[in-house]
Amino acid sequence: MRSRYFTALAVAALLGSGMLVFAKPPAGSGSITGKVTYTGTPPKMKPIDMSKEPSCAKQHATPVLTENVATGPGSALQWVVVYISAGDQGSTAPSQAVRYDQKGCQYLPHVLPMQVNQGLQIYNDDQTSHNIHPLSKVNAEWNKSQPPGSPPIDTKYDKPEFIPVKCNIHPWMHGYFIVLNTSHYAVSGEDGSFDIKGLPPGKYTVTAWQEQYPAQSQEVTISGSEAKTANFVFKVLPY
Amino acid sequence: MTLKKLAVTFALGSMALVTVGASSMFAQSHVNSPDPSLGAPSVASEESHIGNVTGHAEEGKRLYRRFCIGCHGPDGNGQGMNAQWIDPKPRDFTEATFKCRSTPTGTLPTDDDLYNAITRGFVTTNMPSWAPLTPQQRADLVAFVKTWSPRWTKGKPGAPLNIPPETPITIESILHGRELFQKLECWKCHGPEGHGDGPSAITLTDDKGNPIRPYDFSSGSRFMCGTSNQDLYRIFMTGLDGSPMPSFADVVKPAEAWDLVHFLRTLQPLKTPEADLWMTYKAAHGSDLKPIGPDAAPGGK
Numbered sequence: 010m011r012s013r014y015f016t017a018l019a020v021a022a023l024l025g026s027g028m029l030v031f032a033k034p035p036a037g038s039g040s041i042t043g044k045v046t047y048t049g050t051p052p053k054m055k056p057i058d059m060s061k062e063p064s065c066a067k068q069h070a071t072p073v074l075t076e077n078v079a080t081g082p083g084s085a086l087q088w089v090v091v092y093i094s095a096g097d098q099g100s101t102a103p104s105q106a107v108r109y110d111q112k113g114c115q116y117l118p119h120v121l122p123m124q125v126n127q128g129l130q131i132y133n134d135d136q137t138s139h140n141i142h143p144l145s146k147v148n149a150e151w152n153k154s155q156p157p158g159s160p161p162i163d164t165k166y167d168k169p170e171f172i173p174v175k176c177n178i179h180p181w182m183h184g185y186f187i188v189l190n191t192s193h194y195a196v197s198g199e200d201g202s203f204d205i206k207g208l209p210p211g212k213y214t215v216t217a218w219q220e221q222y223p224a225q226s227q228e229v230t231i232s233g234s235e236a237k238t239a240n241f242v243f244k245v246l247p248y
Numbered sequence: 249m250t251l252k253k254l255a256v257t258f259a260l261g262s263m264a265l266v267t268v269g270a271s272s273m274f275a276q277s278h279v280n281s282p283d284p285s286l287g288a289p290s291v292a293s294e295e296s297h298i299g300n301v302t303g304h305a306e307e308g309k310r311l312y313r314r315f316c317i318g319c320h321g322p323d324g325n326g327q328g329m330n331a332q333w334i335d336p337k338p339r340d341f342t343e344a345t346f347k348c349r350s351t352p353t354g355t356l357p358t359d360d361d362l363y364n365a366i367t368r369g370f371v372t373t374n375m376p377s378w379a380p381l382t383p384q385q386r387a388d389l390v391a392f393v394k395t396w397s398p399r400w401t402k403g404k405p406g407a408p409l410n411i412p413p414e415t416p417i418t419i420e421s422i423l424h425g426r427e428l429f430q431k432l433e434c435w436k437c438h439g440p441e442g443h444g445d446g447p448s449a450i451t452l453t454d455d456k457g458n459p460i461r462p463y464d465f466s467s468g469s470r471f472m473c474g475t476s477n478q479d480l481y482r483i484f485m486t487g488l489d490g491s492p493m494p495s496f497a498d499v500v501k502p503a504e505a506w507d508l509v510h511f512l513r514t515l516q517p518l519k520t521p522e523a524d525l526w527m528t529y530k531a532a533h534g535s536d537l538k539p540i541g542p543d544a545a546p547g548g549k
Contacts (some may be wrong), residue, residue: 015258021490038420061544138433140494144455149399151354152487154494156432162498177492178436 037209038234044222045089045197045217045242050247051078057181059090064136065114065179076119076243077183077221078188086243087202088120090187092194093205095228098215099192102127106163109184111139111155114138116174118185120220122194125169131162132156138178145172151176171218185220217241270439294400296359296390301383303359312386319374324396334374337458347488348473353495355406358397362390364474371470372463403527409497410484411478415495415506417521419529427512428504430540432496440540442515447542452492460491467516480509484509 024138035108052221056072059065079087093099106128123129131153133139135188141162142152147170153162166172166188174180187194195203216226222243229237264357296303312320319338320327327338334495339346348365357365366386369377378386394400415421429435439445442465454460469475473483485505487495500508513522530537 012347063541136438138431142492142494146343148404149354150343150455150489151352152492152494153353154432154487154496154499156499158501177452178433179496180448194333234489 011026015049022245024109026089029070036208037231038212039208039227039231040236041205041208041231041239042217042236043091043239045086045091045201045219045241045243046084047078047080047086047243047245049086049245050246051080052243053231054078058112059179059181062114062137062179068113068168070139073113075114075181075183078219079119079199081199081201083200085197085199086219086245087199087201087218088118089201089241089243090120090122090189090194090237091197091203091205091215091217092122092187093187093191093208093215094214097211098114098190099207103192104128106130109186110134110180111141111176114139114176114179114182115205116182118184118196120185120187120196121180122196123166123188124192125188125190126153126165126167129164129166129186131164133157133159139176140178141174142177143174146171147182148172148188153191171220172248182204187218215239216244221241251256252356260378261337262462278388282547290533294391294395296360296363296387296394297388298383298387299362301387301388303384303387303391305388305391305395307385308388308390311389311396312392314376315381316389324393330374336373336454336460337456340456341393343490344399345490347491347493348483349405349406349489350408350482351486351488352409352497353487353489356403358405358408359387361388361405362393366390370472372461372467372472385535390411408480412479412502412506414502417510417525419525421507421510422509422514422522422526422529424504425507425509426540428500428508429511432499432508435540437492438465442512453491454492463490465512466517469516469518475511477506480512481505484508 035075053192054072054074054076058072059069076088079157081087102124105123107130108123108124109129109131111131111133114137131141136157138156139152140154144150145166147168148166155162157183166186166189169190170188172186172188174184174186193205193208195205197203210232211230213228213231216224218224222245225241225243227239229239231237265296317328319328319334320326320341321329321331321338324341326338328338330360331338344356346361346365349355349361351357351361363386366378366389369375406476422498435446436448437446438451444464445460446462449462452460458476471479471483472488473479485500486497487493512523514526515518516523
């Protein structure tokens, strides 16, 4: 009787550990790299007139340009968030918070990806007051003043969402918080390239999000530790 | 005509009147709401608690149909038939974002906040005071308004702001408040004289992208969310969610907040203790005061 009881326990423990392995596969070594480009004529990015805020204007030798369709050489498209929308979602939010800066009356970076429940620290590095106003719809909307020298605002978002961010005092300031479920994401650089690493074998839907144009998706299957390529082309319009 | 005949005529007449009344009511609700379900989920279960009055959403739904639907719409999204003529736009209850709260920015308001908003109405908007409705009716409406967003079932209202007792009204307090008005850059939107004509005023939009004006302190005695010094304190500490007005709760200490209240009172065309003190001070020292605006901005030159 007793030995049977122990056998049952041992079997249960084995099963349990087996399930654990299934539920949490080790971080893979596959990757998806690629380049985001555009076809068509992109809208001309406009120089921002910061003369109403001299403390910011003097930080920029040449006027800053708007960034809603930021392009680079070779038809590269910058600030595109490429992420795994279906497939292995990786790990939960790291304890390291992401940092968002208000500097020279600009948001740095323009597009900030983060994970659900990951810490977000917002700094005001300027000599002027900003009000930081993320226009969330799924998450609770808030709006806080942050005068110069204030401590960073510590916050986080608990639902995935693409959130436009604005400062009502300086209406040209415009950025995005990208709150994702997955830990597999990247933002395209000035050359349009991105690199999503650490993917275990499996089937994936890779989605590319740009603030002005419709998002695109591709199916990618990774077996072993291979490096797959996925390129995205956005059709842009000059207006 | 006998007395009996008279009574019959009267009875018939009043029946006819009732019928006409009822059919016109039906006609109205049909025009306003083609969908009798009225969009809102879980109507029966939602309640509100205002003092010892308990509001019921089921009752509130009937009242909403009668009084609110024209502007706030059959789907509670602020797109009623009248909305196109209204500026600022009626509140979209499906977002559960409210301007007048006693709770921190980004949190739900309390039942009392909603009740007070319905009772008070919003000055400079099309939302009138609904004080003519009974307290029970207003409580019922609060309960129904909470059925439009799932945020009410998933979350709770924030903790109401603790407002410490008001500090004495002194010229030092007013002057410090004036410094804050400059330093916090209230003037960027509200203007150096509080006329709502600051450099950023013209660019302001609400969270739906509709143009919105900052408050003009010279326009009268009432604010968006009340009339008292406590109301004024609460407005800038909690912010008006969904509008460009941010919360200053993290950056203004309670005592400083009262200083700002005292200064803001001097911007109004009212005979208040603050205004009296300020006029006397300005008459004597007006030329020493640095004007509010970009020249005095900490980062400006």
